[in-house]
Amino acid sequence: MPSDSFRLVIGPVRIAADLSRKGQVVWAGQTEYAGLEDLTDAIARLVAEPEVIGSLSRVRVELERPLVQCRTLVDLPTVPVNALRPMVEQQAHRYFRKNGKPLIVDALRANGKGSGVEAAAVEEPVVEAIWAGVRAAGFRLEDVAPSGYVGRLSLHLPAERARRRREARLSLRRLSLAVGILWLMVVGATWFNLVRQRREIDRELARLADPVAALALVKGEIALGQGMISAVDLGAEQRDEMVRLLAAMTAALPDSAFITSLSLKHGGRGFVGGYSKRASEVLARLESSGAVVAPRLDGLVAREVIAGSEWERFSITFGEEKSP
Amino acid sequence: MTPGRRKMSLLVGLVIVAIWLAARVIPAAAGRFMDARWAIGERARLLAQSRRDIANEKILFDSAATIKQSMIDLAPKLLSGETAAQASDALTSLLGVIAERSNTKLTGSNPVDDSTMAGGLRRVAVHATLDGDIAGVTGLLQGLAQEATVLTTDDLQLLAADAAGTVTPTEVLRVELTVRGWYLAGRN
Numbered sequence: 001m002p003s004d005s006f007r008l009v010i011g012p013v014r015i016a017a018d019l020s021r022k023g024q025v026v027w028a029g030q031t032e033y034a035g036l037e038d039l040t041d042a043i044a045r046l047v048a049e050p051e052v053i054g055s056l057s058r059v060r061v062e063l064e065r066p067l068v069q070c071r072t073l074v075d076l077p078t079v080p081v082n083a084l085r086p087m088v089e090q091q092a093h094r095y096f097r098k099n100g101k102p103l104i105v106d107a108l109r110a111n112g113k114g115s116g117v118e119a120a121a122v123e124e125p126v127v128e129a130i131w132a133g134v135r136a137a138g139f140r141l142e143d144v145a146p147s148g149y150v151g152r153l154s155l156h157l158p159a160e161r162a163r164r165r166r167e168a169r170l171s172l173r174r175l176s177l178a179v180g181i182l183w184l185m186v187v188g189a190t191w192f193n194l195v196r197q198r199r200e201i202d203r204e205l206a207r208l209a210d211p212v213a214a215l216a217l218v219k220g221e222i223a224l225g226q227g228m229i230s231a232v233d234l235g236a237e238q239r240d241e242m243v244r245l246l247a248a249m250t251a252a253l254p255d256s257a258f259i260t261s262l263s264l265k266h267g268g269r270g271f272v273g274g275y276s277k278r279a280s281e282v283l284a285r286l287e288s289s290g291a292v293v294a295p296r297l298d299g300l301v302a303r304e305v306i307a308g309s310e311w312e313r314f315s316i317t318f319g320e321e322k323s324p
Numbered sequence: 325m326t327p328g329r330r331k332m333s334l335l336v337g338l339v340i341v342a343i344w345l346a347a348r349v350i351p352a353a354a355g356r357f358m359d360a361r362w363a364i365g366e367r368a369r370l371l372a373q374s375r376r377d378i379a380n381e382k383i384l385f386d387s388a389a390t391i392k393q394s395m396i397d398l399a400p401k402l403l404s405g406e407t408a409a410q411a412s413d414a415l416t417s418l419l420g421v422i423a424e425r426s427n428t429k430l431t432g433s434n435p436v437d438d439s440t441m442a443g444g445l446r447r448v449a450v451h452a453t454l455d456g457d458i459a460g461v462t463g464l465l466q467g468l469a470q471e472a473t474v475l476t477t478d479d480l481q482l483l484a485a486d487a488a489g490t491v492t493p494t495e496v497l498r499v500e501l502t503v504r505g506w507y508l509a510g511r512n
Contacts, residue, residue, distance in 0.1 A: 007350065010475065065421070076438050143342075170341070182423040187353075191360075194361065194364060198360070198363070198364050198367065201368055201371050204371055208374045208375070208378065209383075212374045215377045215378065215384060218384055219384065221386050221388060222387055222391050224443035224444070225392070225395050225443065226391060227443045228398065228445045229394050230400060230442070231440075231442035232398055232445070232506055235475075235506065239469045239476050240466075242465050242469075242478075242501075243462065243466050245471050246461075246462065246465060246480075247462070250458070250462075260484075261479070261481075261483045261484065262480060263481045264479075266439045266479070293461065294408075308369045312404045
């Protein structure tokens, strides 16, 4: 409920009016009228009260029975909400008394179970008279509704309904346009901001181009130098690999063994071949000393007689093959 | 045209425009917008990096000076010569000197292709054949490892000259190995 409101409650012979401010009734009055001809004047008289004049510009009208006819209609076909009023309006003569006058009808689907429809109708001249009285007093008619249905049913004149629909459509269009313009402005502002940022960054990059290029050159030289130093340092680290490996192997071999061939490759791979009193002892010594990685006998051990003594000829491979 | 048909035509038109906007215009615009944002982000990162580099200019020049000194210190570790042929010759000569010092005999040498490079440095390799006893071979390998010029030995093969013959500690060994070293390539 609005905080300030002026309400007219119109019965068949009496009009009651009240003026509320912030939910409190600050003025009330009533008058009687005799027929439709007098209704316009009666409304004008009430609205012309000093307390009312200049306080508000809008009037809400509630119609009491039997001035307004209210019905609960059942067993109506289920139709969309916006088709309900036209349907009841078309069949108004079945549900309401017409008295030879055109009716203004409104309807809504009742809440709760079933398909009941709440409908109300008022003779059009009544609303015209109310309209004239309100307009004559310089007020604007906010709503005309049956008592108990305020905000749910509306009994405005057809022309006023059409005008309000037009206004609503216009408002919607304006709102859509405003939203569209707002979006365009947001997009435009964002794009503008992006372009501005890019220009600022480009300007700054251009300003720093020369020092950055000089530094890039220095960085490149540093990277180049580091690469060269690393390459030589790596070589220096690996340079004694062969001598270490050879020393470790010769130290690991038993006194009763001698080597006839040896191959060492980078990474500790290779093979060693030779003679020993016991080939298995050579393998065991190489394995236990840790001189080489994964030593294994290659082929069968052959027994040979050299200088009158029996020797075992061995061939041992070692090192792990790198997977491709 | 009746108001109903006009309304329907308008609705159809609006739907077509909406579909066109949703399917073409909005994705394209959004794509361009995202691209522009990404590009700006990248350029902003580049700018930040440039500013950091400039702010750290002193550290960078200090590093450059250190590297320069390290490169000067690198000189004795490199082979002489500015071309692969010159460096190979230098390597062969050096190998001969070390072999002589370790009582082994250099019986043959030939350059091996090596395309490894690091900055201005290039690597050369020489495959050499030598004869000597086990003490000489050990001395040779130690000499290669301790030489001021950084030399790396690879693919070492030892073969007793008389493998099936007499068993004696003074046996003659045939040694084959590949020795590699670095040189600084000339500007040209």
